[in-house]
Amino acid sequence: MTLRARSDVLIRQLEYLVALSREQHFGRAAAVCHVSQPALSAAIRKLENELDVTIVLRGRRFEGFTDEGRRIVGWAHRILAERDALLADLDRMRNGxxxxxxxxxxxxxxxxxxxxxxxxxxxxxxxxxxxxxxxxxxxxxxxxxxxxxxxxxxxxxxxxxxxxxxxxxxERYLLLVPADNPLAGEPVVDWAAAATVPQCALMSTMRNRRILDATMAAAGATLAPVVETDTVGALYAHIATQRLASIVAHTWLHAFGVPEGMSVRPLAEVRPxxxxxxxxxxxxxxxxxxxxxxxxxxxxxxxxxxxxxxxxxxxxxxxxxxxxxxxxxxxxxxxxxxx
CATH class of the missing domain: 3.40.190.10 (Periplasmic binding protein-like II)
Structure with a gap:
């Protein structure tokens, strides 16, 4: 086998290994790589033999990687990324x-x-x-x-x-509130006052929500939303259709604006x-x-x-x-x- 052919085989084995790491399933990994499951399994076994190490924990199904296998997967990610970067660099020099x-x-x-x-x-x-x-x-x-x-x-x-x-x-924080709510007439809304309005908010597992919760706690209040979601799109849908208030980042107005029937008011500044x-x-x-x-x-x-x-x-x-x-x-x- 020529050096080029051998390197092609190695790259293909690494691609199969990375796909298996991502999919955590032999069949799905094979489908992603457009090969049969036996072909993918055989290629990974061949890599194990060549490196003289067990990479995959096998039972009736995929059970994970050995310690050595996890290290090899990390190197596989790195080698494939460097290969892609090299090809992109050469392509840029030729064609932009x-x-x-x-x-x-x-x-x-x-x-x-x-x-x-x-x-x-x-x-x-x-x-x-x-x-x-x-x-x-x-x-x-x-x-x-x-x-x-x-x-x-x-x-x-x-x-x-x-x-x-x-x-x-x-990031700056603003309050979207129904236009007929008394807070809509305030030049600046205090965080504790904002907490009294029925709201939609992002879930507490998200970094933005943790920032809002900490700011509320510092103001002696608690954010207790009626609806929680993990997407900004779903949050805005509830603001627009259910007229729920929400504390939003100022960047969201750039993309979504202020829904009809709602008013936007500045919240007391968070510093920094x-x-x-x-x-x-x-x-x-x-x-x-x-x-x-x-x-x-x-x-x-x-x-x-x-x-x-x-x-x-x-x-x-x-x-x-x-x-x-x-x-x-x-x-x-x-x-x-x-x-």
């Missing part, structure tokens, strides 16, 4: 950037993604973008396993180690405002598609664009003091404590 950048975004930041994709695709018109909504923890996991190129998430103590970050904007930005793996060499994304967003004035979508009652609120971060040139920085 045509790769797809895979971005995982927390649900609360998804409404701001059109501003990012517009900047990126304008600079690299042949490139493509894939955006998926995940929790901040899932974004961290998928970055580590090379399933994502970048994450859009909160930049705080939960930001994963081994990453670099680019702050894009800071939670920072939202891009996180990428802190490793060398950096993927060409990641470099392109960072270059497109570095210096972007997303905060200003988001502020322009706000109604005057919010922009001119008496409680608004200080500018949002991100109005200047954002800098890519490493997570504290990482090389």
């Amino acid at each position: 950037l045509r790769a797809t950048v895979r971005i995982g975004a927390i649900p609360t930041a998804v409404p701001a993604t059109p501003l990012m994709t517009s900047l990126f695709t304008t600079r690299y018109p042949m490139a493509r973008v894939r955006i998926e909504s995940f929790s901040s923890r899932e974004i961290s996991r998928r970055l580590a396993e090379f399933e994502l190129d970048a994450g859009l998430t909160y930049l705080d103590h939960d930001t994963p180690p081994g990453t670099r970050s680019l702050e894009l904007y800071r 405002r939670p920072a939202v930005g891009l996180i990428i793996p802190d490793r060398e060499p950096t993927s060409i598609i990641v470099e392109a994304l960072v270059d497109a967003l570095r210096g972007a004035r997303l905060s200003e664009a988001l502020e322009r979508a706000l109604p005057p009652v919010v922009v001119d609120s008496p409680d608004r003091r200080g500018g949002a971060a991100g109005n200047g040139q954002p800098e890519l920085r490493a997570k504290p404590g990482t090389p």
Whole structure:
């Protein structure tokens, strides 16, 4: 067998292994790889023989990986990611950037993604973008396993180690409330007062909700929503049809606006405002598609664009003091404590 043929076999074995890790089922992994289940199983057994180690725990069905197997799966992710980065780099040199950048975004930041994709695709018109909504923890996991190129998430103590970050904007919180509610006439609404209105909110497993709960607790109140959901779309559907109040991030107005029959009012400022930005793996060499994304967003004035979508009652609120971060040139920085 030639060296090239041998390397092709190895890559195919690694692809099967990564698919099995993702699907946790031999049949589904084989279907994803467009091969028969016996062919996939035989290829993985061949890899085990060549490495002289047991990778997969087998019973009547897939039962997981051995300790050595988990280590090999990690290397498989890395090798395949480096292969893809190399091919994308060579393709860019020949034809311009045509790769797809895979971005995982927390649900609360998804409404701001059109501003990012517009900047990126304008600079690299042949490139493509894939955006998926995940929790901040899932974004961290998928970055580590090379399933994502970048994450859009909160930049705080939960930001994963081994990453670099680019702050894009800071979140403000507003109250959407029925126009006939007395709070709709207040120039600024206190958090404790907002807690008295029947609300729809994101679930407590989500980082945004934990921020709201902590802010409510600091105000001596508790957020007890009538309806909880894990998507911004479902939340807005309840606001628009059930006339439930909700505490929303200002970025959501950019995408959804203010539903008919509802009024938006500023909430007392949370300081410091939670920072939202891009996180990428802190490793060398950096993927060409990641470099392109960072270059497109570095210096972007997303905060200003988001502020322009706000109604005057919010922009001119008496409680608004200080500018949002991100109005200047954002800098890519490493997570504290990482090389």
